[in-house]
C-alpha cells in the first residue's frame with residue numbers, strides 16, 4: 001500500500017511519536033504506516049537509538065532456513081537476477097525473505113550492500129516488524145500485501161536512509177511463503193519500483209505454481225474474459241477427482257475461499273460446472289474462455305489448461321482393445337494397427353490430421369471413425385471431395401453464399417460445407433486437387449477460424465476438427481507450385497499413411513468381416529482358391545474394389561448358397577486373377593516361381609470346378625501336360 005504523507009507531515013508525525021510517545025493523527029501519515037508504528041510501539045520498540053540486537057540466523061540455523069525454502073529460492077533467483085539487472089547502479093539491492101522475515105538471498109551494488117550491512121540488511125537477519133520495526137519486508141508480512149516504506153516512515157530512525165518496496169509471495173497452496181523486496185537510497189526512489197516488485201513477485205508465484213501443479217488440470221479465471229492472463233487473474237489447480245488443491249491469492253478472493261479450504265473443496269462447490277465438462281471444454285476449445293457461473297450468481301470466464309495428469313486420468317488412455325469406432329477398422333494388420341493407435345492419441349486434440357494413401361484404401365472411412373471416436377461424435381461429419389467439385393462451384397460449396405449472390409442461387413443463401421461442419425469434423429478428401437485460389441481462402445478460414453460467405457462481408461465463426469486426405473504427393477505438388485506451402489503446414493498437423501490393400505497382412509479377416517457386414521445372417525465365405533487368388537491379387541482399387549466385388553458376388557449367390565465361387569466373379573477380374581499378371585510382388589527365386597505356378601494351376605483347376613479340359617484350355621496347355629503337372 002502506498003503511503004500518503006509528504007516530508008512535512010511525516011516530520012510532524014515522527015515528532016509526535018518520538019518526542020511525545022504518541023501516535024500521530026491519520027491525516028499526517030498513511031494508515032498502513034500508522035498501524036505498523038502502533039504495532040511497533042506495542043512490541044516495545046524504541047524509534048531512536050537502541051541496540052542492534054535483533055535476531056540473526058547463522059551457521060546451521062541459517063542453512064536450515066535456506067533448506068526449508070529451497071524451491072522458493074530456486075524459482076526466485078532468476079527473477080531476482082532479472083530485477084537486479086534492471087536496477088543495477090541505482091544504489092539498491094534486491095532481497096528475498098522467507099515467511100518469518102529472514103533474509104535468504106541478497107543481490108546488490110557493493111557500495112550499497114556495505115551501508116545496508118550496518119543496519120543488518122544481511123543474510124540471516126530477521127526483519128519481522130517486532131524485530132526491526134516498520135519496513136518493506138516486515139510490514140508486507142504483517143499486512144499480507146505489497147507495501148512501500150519510504151525514508152522516515154521506517155519506525156527505527158537508523159533505517160531512515162532507506163526506501164523499500166516489497167510484495168509478499170504466495171505459495172501455490174494459498175499461504176504466504178516469502179517476500180520480495182527492493183531497498184535503495186531514499187533519495188534515489190524510483191516511481192516504477194513498486195510495480196516492478198509486485199510483477200516480479202507474481203512471476204515467482206507463477207513459477208512455483210507451475211512447478212507444483214504444472215501436471216494438473218488448471219483453471220485461470222476472471223470476471224472479464226480479458227482479465228485472464230493479467231496480474232488479477234485467479235488460478236486454481238484441480239486434483240484428478242476435481243478438488244481444488246492449489247490457488248493463488250486472486251483465486252481465493254474470487255472464489256471466496258481461505259487457504260484452509262484447499263484440498264477440502266470440490267470445484268463443483270464453488271462453480272456451477274462438472275469436472276468432465278471442464279475437461280471436454282479444454283479438449284475441444286483449447287484456450288477459449290468458458291463462461292461459468294459461481295453459486296453466488298456471478299459469471300467467471302475460465303480458461304482450462306489440461307496438464308499431463310489430466311490426459312492420463314480424464315482422457316481414456318490408449319487401451320489396446322478399445323471398443324471405439326477406430327477399433328472396428330482393426331482386423332489385425334500391423335500397419336493399420338499403428339495408424340489406429342496413433343490416431344487414437346490425437347482424438348480430441350484439435351490437431352489437423354492428414355491421411356495419405358492410395359485411392360480406395362479407406363481414408364474417408366478412417367476419418368469418419370476418427371470423428372466418431374472423439375468427443376465430437378454426434379456432431380456433423382462433413383465430407384467434401386475436392387476433386388469432384390467443379391472449379392466454378394468450389395467456392396460457394398465450401399464457403400457458402402449470402403442471399404442474392406448470383407442468379408439461380410437459393411433465396412436464403414447457403415451456409416456452405418465448412419459452416420455445416422461447425423462443432424464437428426470437416427473432411428476434405430483429395431485436398432491436393434483444390435484450385436490454388438480456394439487454397440488461399442481455405443488457409444484464411446483455418447487461420448482465423450472464421451468463414452466469410454461469397455458475396456458477404458461478415459465473418460462467421462466456425463469450430464471444427466480438420467481431417468484432410470490425398471493420394472497425391474503433396475510435397476511434389478508444393479514444389480511444382482500447385483499446392484501452397486503454408487496450407488500444407490496448416491493441414492499437416494500429423495500425417496498418417498494408410499496401407500494399400502495388397503500391403504496388408506489381414507486380407508482374410510478383412511474380407512470375412514466385410515462379408516459378415518454385408519450379409520449378417522448368411523455366413524457367406526470365399527471358396528479356398530478364390531481366397532488364395534484374392535490374397536495374391538494387387539487390388540489397384542483397394543478396399544473400394546474389394547467391397548464392390550464382394551457385394552456383387554454376394555448378390556449373385558443363389559438362395560441358400562453361401563460360398564462365393566469363380567462363377568460369381570466378373571469375367572475380367574477372374575481373368576486377371578487367373579493370369580497372375582496382377583498378383584502382388586512376385587517372388588523372384590526359381591523355387592518360388594515353381595510354387596507359384598503350382599498354386600496358379602491348382603487355382604485354375606478349382607475355378608474350372610475340377611473340369612480338367614476346361615482348366616487346360618484356360619491355362620493354354622494340353623490336358624496331358626496338365627495331368628503331368630498335377631501328378
Ligand SMILES: Nc1ncnc2c1ncn2[C@@H]1O[C@H](COP(=O)(O)OP(=O)(O)OP(=O)(O)O)[C@@H](O)[C@H]1O
Pocket residue numbers: 329357358359360361362363364365366429430469471514543544547
Ligand atoms: N475396413 C473397411 N471395411 C469395410 N469397408 C471399407 C473399409 N475401408 C473402406 N471401406 C469401403 O471402401 C470404400 C472406399 O473407402 P473410402 O472412400 O474411405 O476410401 P478413400 O481412400 O477415401 O477413397 P478416395 O481417396 O478414392 O476417395 C468405401 O465404400 C468404404 O466403405
